[in-house]
Amino acid sequence: MHPSKFEEQVKKHVESLKKLGTENAADWDERRRWWQQKVTQLLDIIDKWLGPLIQDKTVTFTRSTDSITEEALGEYEVQSGLVQLGTKQLHLRPVASVIIGGFGRIDVDGPNGSVMFILSAPDPHAPRHLLRDSAAWFISHPKQRRELRPLTKETFEQLFTDLFGIDG
Amino acid sequence: MLFDQPETLEPDDILDWHALCTAGLRRERLDAHTCLESSAPLPSYLANALVGATNTEIDRYFKSCQQELDLSAVLTLIAGAEARIRLDAQRRTHPSANTLAGRLTFLQSQAVRVWGVPLYKGGILDAWKNHVGTLTNLSPRERSRILTAIGGLKDVLRVRHWVAHGRYWQLNRNIESYPPTTVAQTATSLYAALREVANYSGLMAFA
Numbered sequence: 001m002h003p004s005k006f007e008e009q010v011k012k013h014v015e016s017l018k019k020l021g022t023e024n025a026a027d028w029d030e031r032r033r034w035w036q037q038k039v040t041q042l043l044d045i046i047d048k049w050l051g052p053l054i055q056d057k058t059v060t061f062t063r064s065t066d067s068i069t070e071e072a073l074g075e076y077e078v079q080s081g082l083v084q085l086g087t088k089q090l091h092l093r094p095v096a097s098v099i100i101g102g103f104g105r106i107d108v109d110g111p112n113g114s115v116m117f118i119l120s121a122p123d124p125h126a127p128r129h130l131l132r133d134s135a136a137w138f139i140s141h142p143k144q145r146r147e148l149r150p151l152t153k154e155t156f157e158q159l160f161t162d163l164f165g166i167d168g
Numbered sequence: 169m170l171f172d173q174p175e176t177l178e179p180d181d182i183l184d185w186h187a188l189c190t191a192g193l194r195r196e197r198l199d200a201h202t203c204l205e206s207s208a209p210l211p212s213y214l215a216n217a218l219v220g221a222t223n224t225e226i227d228r229y230f231k232s233c234q235q236e237l238d239l240s241a242v243l244t245l246i247a248g249a250e251a252r253i254r255l256d257a258q259r260r261t262h263p264s265a266n267t268l269a270g271r272l273t274f275l276q277s278q279a280v281r282v283w284g285v286p287l288y289k290g291g292i293l294d295a296w297k298n299h300v301g302t303l304t305n306l307s308p309r310e311r312s313r314i315l316t317a318i319g320g321l322k323d324v325l326r327v328r329h330w331v332a333h334g335r336y337w338q339l340n341r342n343i344e345s346y347p348p349t350t351v352a353q354t355a356t357s358l359y360a361a362l363r364e365v366a367n368y369s370g371l372m373a374f375a
Contacts, residue, residue, distance in 0.1 A: 071223050096222040100203050101210045105220045118220045124209040131207065145219035146210070 032073045034132075035097035035104050038119055042106070042137055042151075043081045043092070049153050050083065060084045072098050085164055092117075103135050110163025116140040117151060171244055174251035175375060179352035182248065186241040186348050193237065197230040239331055241348040246328040249321060249355040254282065256362070256375040257292045266371060268299040288322050296362060303368055317361035320354045327351075 003011070043063060053059045062082050069075040081092035090110040097104040102120035118138045121131040138148035139155055149155055160166075170185055171177055200218055203210060204226060210219050217229060261273040272295055279285045287293045297318050300311060327346050330339050362374040 098204060098207075098223065100200060100218050100221045100226070101208070102220060103207055105222070116220050120209075121207075128206075140219055145216045 028072050028074075031097060032076050035073075035119075036076065036078050038104060038135075039078050039094050039106065042117070043079055046081065046083075046092070046156065049156055058085070066094065068094060068096065070096050070098055083160075088164055090160070090163055102138075103132055108159070108163065112163050112165040114142060115159060115163070116142075116145075118148060120148060122150075171248065174248055175255055177248045177252070179245055179248070179355045182241055182244050183348060183352050186237065189237050190234065193230060193233055197226065200226045200230070235343070238348055239327075239343065242324070242327055242346055242351045243331045245348060245351045245355055246321070246324055247332075249358060250287065250328070252359070252375060253287065253292055253362075254285070257285070258282065259375060260372065266369070267302060268295055268369075268371065271295040271298070287325065288319075293318055293321065296365060299369070300365055303365070305368060314361045314364060317357040318365075321358055324351050324354055 047054070047061055050059055050061050054061055060083070062084070063079050064082070065077050066080045067075060067077055078094045080094060083090040083092075088111045090108065093107050093109070095105045095107050095116075097119075099105045099118070101124075102118045104119035106117040108115050108117060116139070118140050119135050120138055121134045122136055123134065124131070126134060137151035139151050139159060140146075140148055171182065196214060199211065200214055200221070201223070202208075203214070204221070204223060210216075215229070218226065221229065257272045257276065260269045261276060262269045272292065275285045275291060275295065276282060285291050297315055300306070300314055300318070303311070306314070324346060326339065327343070330337070359374065366372065366374045
């Protein structure tokens with residue numbers, strides 16, 4: 001017996017969903033790898049910025065592996081960082097790649113407060129396919145969340161002293 | 169303003185407003201999710217708290233907004249009921265008209281401020297309940313139903329105090345056990361009961 005027009009219609013729809021799902025899964029796999037790399041690269045940079053303090057044992061910077069689950073990316077592992085200064089600690093915990101207004105977020109929690117590192121395109125109006133390639137890290141403060149300041153060696157050093165409560 | 173005429177404010181008016189705001193919240197939540205899916209910047213009309221938010225955080229944020237909206241509606245419903253009961257009591261200040269009017273007149277004359285007269289604990293609604301006790305033309309079942317409706321506001325008054333005083337103590341019950349529709353029903357049943365009592369006793373209609 002031949003399938004009815006209705007049955008064919010439903011089967012065709014299911015096939016197209018399967019195809020779309022496979023394509024999306026491939027996109028998200030790539031996105032997850034890209035995000036994991038971005039986090040590792042940032043931790044490498046921070047390691048370098050803290051280099052002299054690490055060498056003379058003023059601070060330690062250790063990394064561990066965290067597990068994250070996101071609806072689109074599934075469950076995956078990503079590096080996190082911990083800066084130890086005396087008895088005080090500064091945690092750098094990746095939260096997610098799929099976020100509003102960017103391509104990833106790391107929460108930074110210190111004894112004197114918290115900020116977010118947001119991986120975002122400097123020009124949000126750039127063509128969509130170029131947005132992710134241009135993404136860079138920014139700092140977002142809890143009281144001025146929209147004001148994203150570029151994360152540089154200077155802004156990181158300022159942040160470090162603020163979050164550890166180190167006076168001038 | 170929407171709710172500044174307590175004499176004519178009906179619970180359904182407040183529920184209408186609540187439904188409108190709920191629809192607005194749903195739309196904003198949808199916009200936030202659209203923004204998340206496209207990695208687009210947060211539009212200026214969406215809350216700052218959503219910068220960098222994940223899927224779960226968006227949902228949690230809007231759930232909290234909905235709870236705050238529900239509480240505002242509940243507060244307006246209870247405050248509206250309280251105003252209506254007090255305004256009605258002020259219209260009944262004729263010492264010799266009947267026992268209810270006599271009691272209400274006495275309560276208001278004793279208070280330094282009109283809003284200082286309690287609703288329960290020997291106050292306005294207890295005066296109504298005592299008056300129900302004097303009615304001879306009510307069956308025990310009707311009497312019990314009316315007394316339950318008049319007493320129904322007592323429980324939700326706890327929520328009114330808790331919200332109005334800045335929520336600095338722990339409520340005994342979960343706040344979600346007082347949804348606006350339930351509180352609106354409590355106010356509507358109370359008004360209906362007071363109308364019935366006034367009608368049974370040949371008193372001036374409840375405002």
